[in-house]
Amino acid sequence: xxxxxxxxxxxxxxxxxxxxxxxxxxxxxxxxxxxxxxxxxxxxxxxxxxxxxxxxxxxxxxxxxxxxxxxxxxxxxxxxxxxxxxxxxxxxxxxxxxxxxxxxxxxxxxxxxxxxxxxxxxxxxxxxxxxxxxxxxxxxxxxxxxxxxxxxxxxxxxxxxxxxxxxxxxxxxxxxxxxxxxxxxxxxxxxxxxxxxxxxxxxxxxxxxxxxxxxxxxxxxxxxxxxxxxxxxxxxxxxxxxxxxx
Amino acid sequence: xxxxxxxxxxxxxxxxxxxxxxxxxxxxxxxxxxxxxxxxxxxxxxxxxxxxxxxxxxxxxxxxxxxxxxxxxxxxxxxxxxxxxxxxxxxxxxxxxxxxxxxxxxx
Numbered sequence: 376x377x378x379x380x381x382x383x384x385x386x387x388x389x390x391x392x393x394x395x396x397x398x399x400x401x402x403x404x405x406x407x408x409x410x411x412x413x414x415x416x417x418x419x420x421x422x423x424x425x426x427x428x429x430x431x432x433x434x435x436x437x438x439x440x441x442x443x444x445x446x447x448x449x450x451x452x453x454x455x456x457x458x459x460x461x462x463x464x465x466x467x468x469x470x471x472x473x474x475x476x477x478x479x480x481x482x483x484x485x486x487x488x489x490x491x492x493x494x495x496x497x498x499x500x501x502x503x504x505x506x507x508x509x510x511x512x513x514x515x516x517x518x519x520x521x522x523x524x525x526x527x528x529x530x531x532x533x534x535x536x537x538x539x540x541x542x543x544x545x546x547x548x549x550x551x552x553x554x555x556x557x558x559x560x561x562x563x564x565x566x567x568x569x570x571x572x573x574x575x576x577x578x579x580x581x582x583x584x585x586x587x588x589x590x591x592x593x594x595x596x597x598x599x600x601x602x603x604x605x606x607x608x609x610x611x612x613x614x615x616x617x618x619x620x621x
Numbered sequence: 622x623x624x625x626x627x628x629x630x631x632x633x634x635x636x637x638x639x640x641x642x643x644x645x646x647x648x649x650x651x652x653x654x655x656x657x658x659x660x661x662x663x664x665x666x667x668x669x670x671x672x673x674x675x676x677x678x679x680x681x682x683x684x685x686x687x688x689x690x691x692x693x694x695x696x697x698x699x700x701x702x703x704x705x706x707x708x709x710x711x712x713x714x715x716x717x718x719x720x721x722x723x724x725x726x727x728x
Contacts, residue, residue, distance in 0.1 A: 569689040
């Protein structure tokens with residue numbers, strides 16, 4: 376069975392009831408894993424109680440952090456602090472400089488453009504080239520698409536189409552996320568794939584964006600965070616008594 | 622004209638009348654694809670169960686993607702929050718009803 380992940384579920388972490396409701400709905404709709412943006416100073420206890428909530432409904436919790444840096448230096452500082460503690464790092468690109476810096480940095484997994492204002496979405500050809508070289512993915516939040524109406528939605532669809540086309544041309548993986556902060560904005564993975572038809576992502580690619588692409592990010596980063604990771608491409612495969620002749 | 626049948630499930634706190642649901646689907650198609658797109662859909666509400674909150678829509682095969690996208694884009698019916706989930710799609714009504722009864726595959 377296919378693995379489905381929603382890397383951007385946005386429960387109100389201060390409300391256990393709301394978090395539970397959103398996680399249960401997500402499980403009911405067929406997701407196997409969900410990424411919840413956590414504050415950078417989240418404690419082990421908070422993570423454990425959140426993980427229990429996910430385990431109870433048969434889902435995996437993916438530890439995600441959303442960075443919204445003021446400038447490039449701020450981004451580098453924040454990245455240093457969070458890289459070894461979170462499984463997915465997303466950078467909210469509010470300016471072109473930050474978007475460029477984030478696309479260059481191999482520690483960044485997701486380039487996120489939170490603004491529905493199309494003038495503040497900076498995923499162009501140059502950005503895609505940098506992202507492709509650094510293995511960063513473009514994240515498209517579907518909640519905007521469901522909550523906007525009229526001309527605003529038309530403009531957003533046009534921006535999504537442009538971004539999806541640019542990503543395809545330059546082989547930048549796309550990740551479709553719900554971005555939902557309430558159950559009514561959540562849809563099944565296949566339904567998001569149907570919605571992606573609106574911005575020209577064919578069904579095959581849309582399904583990849585909900586399954587293989589997020590799964591690749593999660594697995595890559597879990598490997599990096601494991602004790603056996605040494606450097607890119609270098610892992611400890613045997614230790615101590617497992618090493619014959621040493 | 623080849624057709625497709627779509628079984629859907631309505632999720633919301635209220636019970637909606639058949640007309641309200643059908644209007645919401647049409648409105649969503651009109652918003653997303655305009656009058657021309659809507660004219661190509663060949664949309665028809667075949668069955669509606671108000672209590673079970675289930676419905677069956679029929680559309681032309683060529684407009685299937687359009688109708689699926691418009692249906693899942695619904696966020697409200699008659700100003701009340703609601704979502705519509707696609708349960709199954711089939712080429713004949715009989716096969717669709719069979720699939721809905723034995724839900725192995727979905728969309």
